[in-house]
Amino acid sequence: MNPENLEPHLLSPDAGFSDPRLAPDFCSAWWPMCNGTDLPALSLDAHDQRCLELITAYYELNRQLALPEGSPSRSAGVVRARQSIDQLEDRYAPVGFFGEPQFVDGLCRNVSIVRPGLPGLLSAASSLSSQFAIPGLEELPAEELTGPPAFRRWSHG
Amino acid sequence: MDKYIFESRLSPGDIVMLTAAVRDLHRSYPGRFQTDVRSSCPDLWTNNPHLTPLDPSEPGVRWIPCHYPLIHRSNQEPYHFIHGFIEHLNQELGLNIRPTEFRGDLHLSGEERERSSPIHQHLGSRSPYWLIAAGGKYDYTLKWWHRRRWQEVVDQLEGQVQFVQVGEPGHYHPPLRGVLDWRGKTSLRELILLVYHAEGILCPVTLLMHLAAAVPLPPGRSRLRGCVVVAGGREPAHWEQYPGHQFHHTIGQLDCCATGGCWKSRTVPLGDGSELDRPEALCVDVTPFGLARCMDMISSAEIADSVLRYCRSSSPKLP
Numbered sequence: 001m002n003p004e005n006l007e008p009h010l011l012s013p014d015a016g017f018s019d020p021r022l023a024p025d026f027c028s029a030w031w032p033m034c035n036g037t038d039l040p041a042l043s044l045d046a047h048d049q050r051c052l053e054l055i056t057a058y059y060e061l062n063r064q065l066a067l068p069e070g071s072p073s074r075s076a077g078v079v080r081a082r083q084s085i086d087q088l089e090d091r092y093a094p095v096g097f098f099g100e101p102q103f104v105d106g107l108c109r110n111v112s113i114v115r116p117g118l119p120g121l122l123s124a125a126s127s128l129s130s131q132f133a134i135p136g137l138e139e140l141p142a143e144e145l146t147g148p149p150a151f152r153r154w155s156h157g
Numbered sequence: 158m159d160k161y162i163f164e165s166r167l168s169p170g171d172i173v174m175l176t177a178a179v180r181d182l183h184r185s186y187p188g189r190f191q192t193d194v195r196s197s198c199p200d201l202w203t204n205n206p207h208l209t210p211l212d213p214s215e216p217g218v219r220w221i222p223c224h225y226p227l228i229h230r231s232n233q234e235p236y237h238f239i240h241g242f243i244e245h246l247n248q249e250l251g252l253n254i255r256p257t258e259f260r261g262d263l264h265l266s267g268e269e270r271e272r273s274s275p276i277h278q279h280l281g282s283r284s285p286y287w288l289i290a291a292g293g294k295y296d297y298t299l300k301w302w303h304r305r306r307w308q309e310v311v312d313q314l315e316g317q318v319q320f321v322q323v324g325e326p327g328h329y330h331p332p333l334r335g336v337l338d339w340r341g342k343t344s345l346r347e348l349i350l351l352v353y354h355a356e357g358i359l360c361p362v363t364l365l366m367h368l369a370a371a372v373p374l375p376p377g378r379s380r381l382r383g384c385v386v387v388a389g390g391r392e393p394a395h396w397e398q399y400p401g402h403q404f405h406h407t408i409g410q411l412d413c414c415a416t417g418g419c420w421k422s423r424t425v426p427l428g429d430g431s432e433l434d435r436p437e438a439l440c441v442d443v444t445p446f447g448l449a450r451c452m453d454m455i456s457s458a459e460i461a462d463s464v465l466r467y468c469r470s471s472s473p474k475l476p
Contacts, residue, residue: 094447096329116295
């Protein structure tokens with residue numbers, strides 16, 4: 001599969017996803033924080049959307065965990081909720097998205113999520129990433145490597 | 158005596174290779190140079206006997222930015238990464254440095270060698286352990302194996318291998334079950350000491366792989382430190398693999414790495430504004446789960462088996 005053919009929905013919430021905070025039966029006591037703060041209600045940022053989806057999955061887990069011990073639906077609900085969290089993290093693994101929950105008194109109160117850093121401006125103190133090979137680069141005449149920057153498409157042959 | 162300050166702000170794994178070049182410079186030309194470094198990882202140079210503090214403003218001190226353009230010929234020519242900085246220095250300085258060891262050059266102080274491992278302290282015994290890095294930096298996500306595969310390896314070796322998970326905060330290191338979680342708990346220097354005491358290393362192509370070879374062995378240990386690398390088809394194996402390592406690659410097994418490493422960067426764009434998101438830097442054979450095909454071809458069973466080979470051969474021979 002070519003990456004250009006990857007459906008965008010693979011890396012962002014399903015179209016049918018909705019913020020549970022907008023539902024009339026929303027219970028804020030079960031809503032975990034994200035990196036110590038409450039998520040904004042609306043964000044077009046893909047990372048924020050994934051966060052909201054994951055926090056929602058933990059909200060569902062909390063909802064199940066809050067059911068009375070021994071309740072017939074509780075254990076199955078907890079298993080289902082944990083599977084949903086796992087599936088979400090599987091789905092977003094290619095972009096390195098995962099959350100680390102913190103539980104207090106049996107409920108998830110916060111989820112720590114790493115956001116990939118934006119590429120930093122180069123400075124003497126910064127650490128650059130590894131160099132990478134550009135096959136054929138050394139065959140280019142030196143004069144083509146001077147002057148104003150030009151976009152080149154490499155064959156990676 | 159010529160005086161050089163070598164500069165590199167590249168990643169720690171790259172800097173390990175620069176330590177080898179500095180060592181080999183001095184071995185090839187004993188007493189001819191004074192050298193100092195400016196790098197992104199001072200911890201890799203601690204106790205290094207080849208460094209002399211140099212002031213760049215001092216007359217006669219030459220500042221040398223270090224690169225390894227040899228990488229651009231890595232698919233065609235029979236060189237290891239260890240040749241990379243050496244070749245560049247040879248060209249820049251008109252020298253003929255030759256590699257003298259198949260490893261980077263890290264040095265531990267006597268106190269560091271005698272210090273017991275925090276893992277052994279935690280375990281309450283000197284039981285052997287393996288370090289595992291189940292992820293990496295966000296820039297080259299093509300190097301990642303799926304988090305579920307790492308977990309499968311740990312699960313398959315439960316009761317046979319004690320894994321200690323390490324990883325830098327801010328990088329992609331999803332938590333594994335059944336391991337000692339040492340993520341984010343070490344400085345680079347402390348990580349080096351964990352490697353020193355480790356029986357083996359399990360990782361993708363990353364700093365730990367270089368450390369597995371470069372960190373000295375504890376006294377009494379004659380066999381090379383074990384290292385199993387989940388590599389795929391990004392890098393040519395001969396460029397990365399060290400003696401004694403089990404390097405699982407797919408060069409020659411897929412069209413996209415038919416004759417060498419693809420040197421691509423990512424499986425899918427991260428949207429972080431990096432040029433590594435550009436189409437020409439993206440993997441051309443991605444599975445529906447977002448894993449590079451070359452990484453997907455490597456099974457958890459074969460990796461677990463590779464680890465076990467080191468462990469089995471550590472056991473007493475059966476009569």
